[in-house]
Amino acid sequence: MRPIGRTAVAAVLAAGCLAATACAPGTASSAGGRAGDDRTGTLQVWLYNEAGNAAKEAVIAKAVSEFHSSHQGVTVNVSYIDTDASARAAKMKGAFNDPNSAPDLVEFGNTDLPGYVAAGGLAEIGADLDAWKDKGDLDPAIARTAVVDGRTYGLPWWVGVRALYYRTDLFAEAGLTPPTSYAELVTATRKIHAAHPDTFGIAVGGKYTFGALPFVWDAGGDIAAKDGATKDGAAKDGAAKDGAAFKAALDSPASQAGIRRYTDLFGADGCPAQQCADLTGGKTVDLFAAGKSAMAILLNSNRGKVEAGAAKGRYGVVPLPGEKPGSVAPAFAGGNNLGVMKAARHRTLAVEFAELLASPAYQEQMYDAMGNLPTLRSVSGKVAAKDPFLKPFTDTIAAGTRFVPLHQAWAQIDAQAVIPTMLQQVVTGKADVAKASGDAAAQIDAAFAGH
Template identity: 25%
Template structure:
């Protein structure tokens, strides 16, 4: 998912409203799943456009249920959800990314997941964890994503390398060889600054054993492991291996195709973008797990499906979510959207088991790490974005930059 912009005032306003109006929760007047009824569903971005077709198929098999899907753009999703929650008008089912889960769980507007109906063992661990807040599960994983390393195999051969890099040293050595021996402009594309730079940094941070906030809720972004990760990340810019002035909206796919950029950290959607947009390099690129320091650990992303605590259609909502997240539903959703299934059983047939690119994503997801479900996680990662920019632009050492972020994040955690 993309992280939508949010404002502190909107969250505070919603919290104030809930203090007065939402403490009572559902009235308990629920309609059974077998009765005639209409389910309201909000789905974001491309998923919102595709889910309507799935809903039509579901309605044919369940004629008593009308599923009304409302597509919502990620750019306005948070604002609309906050406003709907404050007014007591959340849809029966809402798609939520991991960065939303802590906030809306804290507001008390989400129904806990029935863990007898939905089994944690059916899903990737990191996908399931995105729906957990303080030991309670509020979201069922719908789809997942993670980051892996994309690299040009033909240019690597020109550089004298015939295998994917598996360690930090091998990746940096390959980046330098691409420039010196294959004549590329850059060695690796990683984001130097701006909103959500942290998403590129996660693979370095987690592979070094670092975190932003630990399991006890303590800020640890200035730990030796985190400092080591940022030093490694910033070294690509210091050595001229990565571009430190990337513009917003930069299209790495184009530069990967023309050879200016031979490596980048990307998500599963890049497979389709490359296949469709860069046919000239077909067979000349591959994906690999992110190179390791202590481990090879990437970030976990994706979305979960939640049920409103005030919904009068919880049994039907639960049944529809079950349809979307079981083996068959997940395989169908992948065919429609190319979103990676969160249910691991869906990976055992078809393209998901035959495509070597997808096999790398599956392997990476098994060790991927999800972010903590904190209400102000976006504010916290904004501080890390700023620290990364200071280090990549040479305005502060990694230790100094993360030290500043540490004190600011500590303040946010005390709120």
């Protein structure tokens, strides 16, 4: 009886497997197949739902009505999507996997770009933008954040940069001027902490990647650098490669010097490791706003939160100083781009609407509404003249900004917390800079090799 039973079971299993092989992991049909260039109909637009979104919606509503009046038979339908990292990733993956429910135009964080490009979700719009009248006004370093392997996939809409917030009252009391070099910054932490033992010299965090990177860039290091030589097999599949492959540079002597400068701030005078090893950038905002720290490396858009806290009216902002006196440590050019989906049914309309949103008039209005920094140099100068608070930020942009490797491996490096892990290992004394940066570099190289 047993053999027969087994045969029956085996037959059922075999049949099941046959049926199942017909359903290998789902892969979406090519997004391009559905694309079109209709000049009428409904243009679907997804924008980020941000804190204080009502002001943004008001500006967008104006742009929509302007677009309606210049385009007969076109309706623009704007949806605001959840900005939370995992929620928006899920939303975008959904749009890529099901081209039928994809919008025409999307707003996206510029670090997400390479992954979206590799997924085949975005259309190349370089040729379209060549005809855009404001193209020459774009900040070149920021314009590069929309380019992957020589192709342009987005229109930089706004940026946010970090600078050094400091407490004017504590600095005056200690007889200090705002730091113009790393050495002065360290001295300031020491003096202020000595006078106020409960106050941190500077708020930094072990998970604050974009707080640490300026120190690395200032020291001449980087996360990864393009290797001049073409590596065999680097261009086999995946996103189109332009020959040179990325190679981790976090363990280079220059990078190590930068990492050391950042992690040295986690001492008793700066931000004690016990308190600060697990802080994110957002938590450092809270610390500074609550009056707990004398300095912090914060975004221009954090102003509102600082104004709402104990530090209100008692702070100033200067560009984050570099090692060399008077220099500015390069800031990370984080920001959002507007991109046209590959599955867009209204390609030209989408590009035109993006150009309208990124035009000088609307960039200025977006600054007024949301405090987002413009990507056009002319608008940047204009808003800085209008609001002196912005000067250190526009100065920082003018001094040159930097970016993460424009490669889809960045998404993996970021998700696997490679840089925070490295920082935390050093800060907690689990490893020295050489070992931690070496491990991180190995992981970064593995991520590049895997894509």
